[in-house]
Amino acid sequence: MKENKSKYAILGILSLGPMSGYDIKKMFQKSVAKFWNESYGQIYPLLKMLVDDGFAIRSIEKQVGKPDRHVYSLTGKGREELQRWLIEPVERQIGRIEIALKLFFGRQVSLPDNIRQVEHFREIQHRELEELKALEERVKEEKAGNPNLAYWLMTVNYGLHITSALIQWCDETLSAMNKLTAKTKKGIKKGNKKELSR
């Protein structure tokens, strides 16, 4: 049986309250954007499916000057379906990690090229870390008293752990690369030209 994860992501967002497709997209953006996102091309057809399957109901809010809002609310059946998925154990997933793939083939380019690549990756993670720290503070302030707070902070913490670990890995990797540079330089001084070859 194929499980469409996007479906559960949308059920989850809807569990926070009734919303339109447009609202859902915005909600993804300002809540789980760091580890999940959906496009309109997924959201609108899936909302239709959720209604067809009885997981949500649609009500229409008339507006002037703007298109009508189609507001979706979870049904009891929809909440049960979400809960069923939430307690289902996650599986080991092998994501595609581009930086690792590029480095695996690192010998195909020069050492300075690889150093640049890792330094750039480190900058990305550094910016990410700052963003996550700011997010953590913002959530603590704005969501104080919200019964979801504890869980939300755990997911922010996930990001903090991963990002810190990546920065550490970058530092280790850069120092390992600098040692390789030093070795090559030594080789030159000793006149050992073999070590110069890639």
Next chain:
Amino acid sequence: MKENKSKYAILGILSLGPMSGYDIKKMFQKSVAKFWNESYGQIYPLLKMLVDDGFAIRSIEKQVGKPDRHVYSLTGKGREELQRWLIEPVERQIGRIEIALKLFFGRQVSLPDNIRQVEHFREIQHRELEELKALEERVKEEKAGNPNLAYWLMTVNYGLHITSALIQWCDETLSAMNKLTAKTKKGIKKGNKKELSR
């Protein structure tokens, strides 16, 4: 312009030596499987494209009792294309992290349900860590002297850092959850029944 990552992954594998589609699949399995993989449905059509674009050439090895081997080798143009991609800076990618999404909606299920989920995730990461440690030793032994060794160890190290960070996060998260349980229990002793509600 759309860049097909699978194309570069295959060019990369081919940079290790001439190979058939079947070999490429096996090579993915025993080298980068922890962070990248490709299916036959991607490999065979892409190999055809690589030849059409002049990035690889195909030679046929006749065999008896088995189908002919179609062996692909990188051309100079193919190696250049790979190098061009390798030095191109990676972009920040937002992967889909299921455990984080589930926990974000954690309030929809019970605290013990969430604890079970994280404990299970921790076990997965623990097994992964053991596998990575074994892999590191194996690579150090079997690939001693291989000019790729340094880069390969850096990618294994990537996995080690991520996995250790995840285990740490699990421990922190589980202890945070246990504190929530303790709070609820205290509420019961004091007869504060409101705190029992989800």
Next chain:
DNA sequence: TAGAGCATGTAATAGGTTACATGATTAG
């Protein structure tokens, strides 16, 4: 004799992004 390994490939299907079409209102 059943199953795994060798070896090619295609077709069906699922999953997902981007661009397009429409059109009023509001802020700079």
Next chain:
DNA sequence: CTAATCATGTAACCTATTACATGCTCTA
């Protein structure tokens, strides 16, 4: 006057997995 925001949705297009088709050899 321009761009953004509100708001719906669809169509075209990629990307990727799984199952299927074929068929020989070797091992348990």
